[in-house]
Amino acid sequence: MGSRFEITPYAESDSLVDAGISAAIAEVKRIENTISEWIPGTVISQINDNAGIQPVKVSDEIFNLIKRCNKVSDLTNGAFDISWAAARHVWRFDGSMTSLPDPALIDSMKLLVNYKNIVLDETAKTVFLKNKGMAIGLGAVGKGYAANRMKSVMQAMGIQSGIVIAGGDLIAWGEPAPGKFWPIGIADPNNPSNAIAWIEVGPMAVVTSGDYEHFATIDGKRYGHIIDPRTCFPVEGLRSVTIICPDAELADALATAVFVLGKNSGLALINQLKGIECLIIDNEGKMITSDNLSLNFYGQNENQKTHRITIGSK
Numbered sequence: 001m002g003s004r005f006e007i008t009p010y011a012e013s014d015s016l017v018d019a020g021i022s023a024a025i026a027e028v029k030r031i032e033n034t035i036s037e038w039i040p041g042t043v044i045s046q047i048n049d050n051a052g053i054q055p056v057k058v059s060d061e062i063f064n065l066i067k068r069c070n071k072v073s074d075l076t077n078g079a080f081d082i083s084w085a086a087a088r089h090v091w092r093f094d095g096s097m098t099s100l101p102d103p104a105l106i107d108s109m110k111l112l113v114n115y116k117n118i119v120l121d122e123t124a125k126t127v128f129l130k131n132k133g134m135a136i137g138l139g140a141v142g143k144g145y146a147a148n149r150m151k152s153v154m155q156a157m158g159i160q161s162g163i164v165i166a167g168g169d170l171i172a173w174g175e176p177a178p179g180k181f182w183p184i185g186i187a188d189p190n191n192p193s194n195a196i197a198w199i200e201v202g203p204m205a206v207v208t209s210g211d212y213e214h215f216a217t218i219d220g221k222r223y224g225h226i227i228d229p230r231t232c233f234p235v236e237g238l239r240s241v242t243i244i245c246p247d248a249e250l251a252d253a254l255a256t257a258v259f260v261l262g263k264n265s266g267l268a269l270i271n272q273l274k275g276i277e278c279l280i281i282d283n284e285g286k287m288i289t290s291d292n293l294s295l296n297f298y299g300q301n302e303n304q305k306t307h308r309i310t311i312g313s314k
Contacts, residue, residue, distance in 0.1 A: 001032050003143055003167030007150065009159045010174065020159045024150040028166075031146045034062065037085055037137045044136060048085070052132030055121060063125050065249075066118065069141060072253045073115040076269065080257035081229035083129070085137030086112035090232065093214040093225040100218055109232045143169045144207060144252025151248075163309065168208040168255075170311045171248040172201065184309055186295075189239035189281055197279075197287070197295045205248035208311050209255035210240035228260045235260050238282050242311075244293065245276040254278075263288055 005028060009020040037044045047056045058066075072080045087109040090101045117130040129136065138145070143166035150164045151171050161174020163182065172182045181202055185195030189212045199206070211224025211234075223234040241258045243251040254276065258266030263280045270278040270290045277293035289295060 001028065001036070001143060001146065001166070004165075005167075006163070006165040008164075009154050009162035010176075011159045016157065016159065020154040020157055020162070023153050023157060024164065027149050027153045028146045031142070031149060035065070035138045035142055035145075037088075037135065037139075044138060047127050047129060048135040051129035051134040055119070055124070055126035055128035057124065057126050060125065063120065063127065065138070065141070065145060066127055066136070067120055068249070069138070069253065070115050070118060070120070072250070072257065076254075076257040076261065078115065078230055079228070079260040080140065080253050081113060081115045082136045082138060082140070083113050083115050083118060083134055084227055084229035084232070085135040085139075086133060087227060087229075087232040088135070088137060091216070091223075091225070091227065091234065093216050093223075095216070097216040098218060106232050110230075113229050113232060140256040141249050141252045143167050144205070144248035144250070147171045147205070147248040165309070165311060166248075168210065168311055169205070169248050169252055170207065170309070171205040173203045175202075182309070184311065186242055186279060187240070187311060190285070195298075196281070197297050199244065199293070199295060201244060204244060204246055205251040206242060206244050206311060207248060207251035207255045208240055208242040209252075209259050211235070211259075212239060226256060226259050230260075235262075236283075237262055238280060239285070240281045241266070242279040243270075243276065244278070245273075251276075 007021050007024045009017050011017045034042055035044050036042050037048060043058050043062050050056050069082045090109055112134050119128040147164045147166045147169050151173055163172045176182055181200035183198055183200050184206050185198045188194045188196035189210055211226055214225035216223045226235045228235050238259055241255045243255045245251045263282055267290055270276055278290040280288045
């Protein structure tokens with residue numbers, strides 16, 4: 001899925017640990033071959049290929065995943081929108097882009113990006129993109145969804161605690177030791193191999209979206225890879241957004257949405273959502289937290305420094 005995956009199950013026997021890792025790897029491969037818009041023949045590719053032509057019948061799994069994505073789009077007034085994928089070829093963040101896209105091209109893409117034109121038929125279990133040229137991409141939730149599923153597969157095998165890290169998406173379950181919490185480091189955008197702060201969580205997802213690993217530099221200006229679906233232009237103003245909540249898929253979607261909304265509107269949204277917290281780091285390096293999030297900084301408890309797990313962006 002274009003990311004590094006780390007799978008750490010804790011179990012009573014080495015054989016169960018090995019079996020859990022194998023099962024998790026098989027599950028993420030299955031998901032990639034189902035939801036990737038880059039692999040020809042996947043369900044998502046079929047939906048995109050039939051944009052403006054005909055509905056595509058899908059499994060309950062895919063139907064419900066897309067339906068949940070559209071609910072987040074409603075919640076965020078379109079700041080999260082899986083139909084952004086129509087513009088996925090306009091921007092390149094691999095170092096090869098040396099000039100801005102033609103404004104006319106951007107304008108043409110904006111006409112194709114609108115989650116309200118993703119038609120879901122509950123009875124037939126079909127997905128239809130109204131307009132030719134539309135496309136959906138699940139990159140903003142795919143790794144979170146995969147992390148959830150990998151955890152569920154291992155739990156079903158009797159593995160009672162562990163961690164899955166999928167790029168910048170982490171989900172933990174159980175306890176690292178009786179009565180203990182998981183110490184999770186938040187990457188410093190200016191030096192992603194180091195943690196800028198850390199938090200302690202129980203069974204929880206911690207997901208970070210950042211602009212510091214994939215970007216383009218054009219005429220001396222840096223453009224991060226997170227696209228505002230409303231403008232089809234890279235978002236500016238923030239370096240990273242970390243969401244803490246029980247579900248990695250939701251955290252994944254909200255991290256992207258808050259990045260697009262910006263610190264004021266993004267925090268206002270998160271502070272209305274029960275059981276969800278947020279850390280934002282802006283372009284000046286200032287850290288802003290939601291109302292109920294407590295951060296730890298090194299120097300408060302140096303012993304934690306050697307034990308925390310650090311996550312960065314996707």
